[in-house]
Amino acid sequence: MATTTSQYVRLGFFVIAGSLLLLAMAYLIGNDQNIFRPTFRITSVFKNVNGLQEGNNVRYSGINVGTVEAIVMENDTSIRVTMAIGEDMLRHIKGNAIAMVGSDGLVGSMLINILPGEGPGQPIRDGDEISSFSRITTQDMLTTLNVTNENAALLTEDLLEVTRALRKGSGVLGKLLNDSLLAGDLKESFHNLKISTDQSRQAVTRLNHMIGQWRLEESALTLLMDDPAFADQLRGVAARLDSSGREINDLTQRLNGLVGGLQDGEGTLGLLLRDTAMAAEIRHGLKHLDSGLVKFDQNMEALQHNFLTRGYFRKLERERERERRAEEKNR
Amino acid sequence: MDYLENIWVRIITFLRETGELAEFSGRFFREAFRPPFEFREFLRQCYQMGNRSLMLVLITGFIIGLVLTLQSRPTLIEFGAESWMPNMVGISIVREIGPVITALICAGRIASGIGAELGSMRVTEQIDAMEVSGTNPFNYLVVTRVMATTLMLPLLVIFGDLIALYGSALVEYFKGAMSFRLYFNSVFDALSFGDFIPATVKSFFFGFVIGLVGCYKGYYCKKGTAGVGKAANSAVVMASLLVFFVDFMAVFISDIFYEL
Incomplete structure (x- = not known):
């Protein structure tokens, strides 16, 4: 075929x-695995690598950038891990970066996470060593969890005692839970409280409404509160009022003394006010003075018509007439 | 007593066959580097074993990928590890399932074919005729076939692996809404040379074993038509068994080298 x-x-x-x-x-x-591209090497020293193996991934800020090349035990407490990183990452990783052993998810394989350091740093070079951070191990977590469990057991025990006491009705809370009368009273109190609250709310609403109707912008209160010059003036007025008040007080005291003296009949005025006989005599004297003045007016009228004094009075009338005319001319 | 004798006979037969197979493989290595080189026959066998088996391998690989993913999905979803499907399927197929399934298919198709073909030639005394005419039948019939299976099987495994991964990716695409790019990125992220190199190397051995067993069974076929059938049948059984044995050895050795 x-x-x-x-x-x-x-x-x-x-x-x-x-x-x-x-x-x-x-x-x-x-x-x-970075076999076909140029790489550079950096190292980091860990206390515990948590099962990290050669060939595990190295991530920088979550991106796969290389692999673990070698894991060497330096002494009883430090393990040096050498990482082969792609050369294109050389300019991104700084000297202050931190290496941390982590895992790819909950059940994933181990890996190294390189985290950028804080602040600016020098670019890393081939063969450099970066600092490391050892995460909390599972054993540490279990130890902490053990302590937490013990505390939880104690808390549960206490809680059990409290619950038993409550069910027995001992203590304030127990009575509160088991006493039906108290519960009824409390219920009534809460009902009353609810009514009071409603009324308070209504009162506050009315007060708000009232305040809303006030023209606060134009009120003296606003001026008083907002204008510092006015406040100063008001302070001055208050000071002067205080001083005036004191003077008025003194004056009132003196007047009280004077009035007291008058009431006691001391001095001429007191005598005038208090002595009735003297008042009658003065009234009689004034009557005689009045009749004397009437007679004097009659004598003066007779004197104006007398030929000896009549010239003088005419002369006075002429001068008055001249003055009146001069005034009219001036206008 | 007959029972014990029967067991004894089987043990003796097994040991004899093992010895004969070892001698046969030794003869192969001796003849393989000795001219004349039957290059045309080698190419014809490559075509028969590579191209003619490709469709069968592709269909089987595709179905294996689909089924493996569909069967694993519920368990992985239960553990909340659905995103690990590409990693798991990728490593399983490349490291073990792809090479073994392809080898078993080839054991069924190629080993039986070689066994039947060479058995028929032995029964019809064509091989004897070739020896009489001065042609080296071993060189022409055995070396070409064994070399063809040795070289073709790794290529078939690669095709089988990729089509199985494609089948798995299809399931993830339609049922898990995972893109093809993410799927294959995850697969190649999970794979390492520790998975790929041992699988590829053992594929050569699988091919060698399949070709060698097929040729051995056919070349030493007993006379009669029953002998041809028996040769074809025992070639499949023995090749399949040896595939698993070689697989075990390969895993054992790669475990030493790669610390899997």
Whole structure:
């Protein structure tokens, strides 16, 4: 059975395709492990690597950037881990970066997370060592959990005692829970409290409404509260009022003394106010003075018509007439 | 007494066959580097074993990928580890399932075919005729076939692996809404040379074992038509068993080298 040309072609295609797929697969696997690209090496010293293995991923800010190349025990407390990082990451990782052993999810394989350090730092170089941070281990977590469990057990025990006491009705809370009368009173109190609260709310609403109707912007209170100059003036007025008040007080005291003296009949005015006989005499004297003045008016009228004094009075009238005319002319 | 004698006969037969197979493989290595090189026959066998088996391997691989993913999904979902499906399926297929399933298919198809073909030639005394005419039948019939299976099986495994991964990715795409890019990124992120190189190397051994057993059974076929059938049948059984044995050895050795 001879092989035809088409069979050779198909065989050639099969072999080439298969070989290319084989190479592509090898390339994809190798590329993921930084085998086909230039790398640089950095190291970090850990106290515990938590099962980290050679070939585990190295991540920088969550991106796969390399693999763990070597894990060497330096002494009884420090393990040096060498990482092969893609050279394109050289400019991104700084010297103050921190390496931390982590895991890829809850059940994932271990890996190293490199976290950027705080603040600016020098770019890292091939062979540099970066600081490490050892996370809390599962054993530490279990120890803490053990303490927490013990505390929880104590708390539960206490809670059980409290619950028993409550169920027995001892203590204030127990009575509160078990006494039906107290419960009724409390219920009534709460009901009353509710009514009071409602009324208070209504009162506050009315007060708010009232305050809302006030024209506070134009009121003296606002001026008093907002204008410091006015406050100063008011303070001055108050000071002066205080001083005036004191003076008025003194004056009132003196007046009280004077009035007291008058009431006692001391002095001329007191005598005038208190002595009735003297008042009658003065009234009689005034009557005589009045009749004397009437007679004097009659004598003066007679004097104006006397030929000896009549010239003088005419002269006075003429002068008055001249003055009146001069005034009219001036207008 | 007959029972014990029967067991004894079987043990003796097994040891004899093991010895004969070892001698046969030794003869293969001796003849493989001795001219004349039957290159045309080698290419014809490559075509028969590579191209003719490709469709079967592709279909089987695709179904294996689909079924493995569908069967694993509920368990992984139960553990909340659905996103680990590409990693799990990728490693399973590349490291173990792909090479073994492909080898078993080839054991069924190729080993039986070789066994039947060479058995028929032995029964019809064509091999004797070739010896008489001065042609080296071992070189022409055995070396070409064994070399063809040795070289073709790794290529078939690669095709089988990729089609199985594609089948798995299809399930994840339609049932898990995972993109093909994410799926294959996860697969190649999970794979390492510790998975890929031992699987590829053992594929060569699988191919060698399948070709060698098929040729051995056919070359030493007993006379008669029953002998041909028996040769084909025992070639499949023995090749399949040896595939698992080689697989065990390969895992054992790779465990030493790669610390899996």
